[in-house]
């Protein structure tokens with residue numbers, strides 16, 4: 001189990017919560033009804049709101065199964081891409097599985113999640129059925145975003161996955177806004193915002209963390225440090241490569257954790273989430289999570305040396321957990337193979353579901369752009385002239 005490292009001197013004084021749990025005094029906000037706990041979450045999803053401490057064997061096997069599902073799903077997505085069943089950009093969570101599952105296990109079903117474009121695994125672990133995630137990759141109407149979002153733009157109100165963003169850093173101010181909305185409406189939900197290491201050099205990252213620190217927002221900002229923004233290393237792009245230390249500038253508690261250890265990630269995330277939930281204080285968590293393959297499915301990652309590629313094999317979180325579980329007598333080789341066959345069948349079923357699902361009707365192209373009608377909205381079909389005379 002990995003140690004978390006607290007950045008020295010970053011602890012903010014505990015503040016009294018101003019708005020949480022109280023009725024807003026402003027105009028009536030309408031209020032989206034919260035899904036029932038567990039709604040939309042498959043029976044085998046990781047449990048939400050787990051407390052720190054040694055998880056039992058069943059919980060560990062549950063985590064492993066989720067990680068394996070994400071691994072097989074992503075491998076299948078890569079294959080489907082080469083078969084031209086998936087178009088556009090496609091970024092995978094290969095190597096990030098322990099991070100994804102550890103983070104999601106710390107959330108309640110009613111907590112909100114924002115991610116960057118590397119989100120398939122998060123969508124699954126947040127409780128969206130793999131069929132719907134695969135169908136979105138295939139651009140089918142049964143997909144998470146009805147086929148209009150694709151790999152980078154999944155959005156599901158029931159699961160409280162508020163995207164899926166292709167613009168680096170685009171999700172960070174929106175997450176701060178969602179956390180402000182949570183406080184304004186009252187309640188104790190938390191907003192988690194996932195992003196990559198490269199995102200911490202974007203202006204919106206700093207603006208959002210500043211506001212979150214200033215206004216006591218219940219947001220957990222999670223930086224997935226995979227060492228690279230496309231092909232550029234953290235050392236070559238960040239004056240302070242220990243990214244969690246950036247929390248100090250905003251009086252925000254922060255920590256770094258081994259992203260290949262699902263339990264360590266879960267424990268670190270539980271602490272961060274509880275800080276946000278109980279005290280309405282934001283938190284910055286950095287996970288050290290390898291990216292096993294290229295930036296996207298079309299990147300052969302030739303900028304990596306042979307030594308680096310060898311070292312990556314040892315960092316594989318799934319292989320590591322399989323060994324640990326075998327050593328502890330929790331999951332035998334045979335049981336692991338059976339689990340693998342089960343999960344592979346689930347992924348095959350997801351691909352078959354996507355394959356037989358229809359493409360969205362072109363007439364629905366503009367239907368999901370805005371939540372409310374926008375006067376003068378330009379509705380132009382591809383190849384239509386921009387201005388009509």
Ligand SMILES: Cc1ncc(C[n+]2csc(CCOP(=O)(O)OP(=O)(O)O)c2C)c(N)n1
Nearest residue numbers: 118166167168196197198199226228229230
């Ligand atoms: C504002 C903006 N600038 C540049 C890009 C092109 N781009 C796509 S991904 C990426 C790297 C981001 O790296 P990181 O935040 O570490 O995320 P990772 O891909 O490693 O998960 C860049 C520069 C973009 N999508 N948006």
Ligand SMILES: [Mg+2]
Nearest residue numbers: 196197228229
């Ligand atoms: Mg990165």
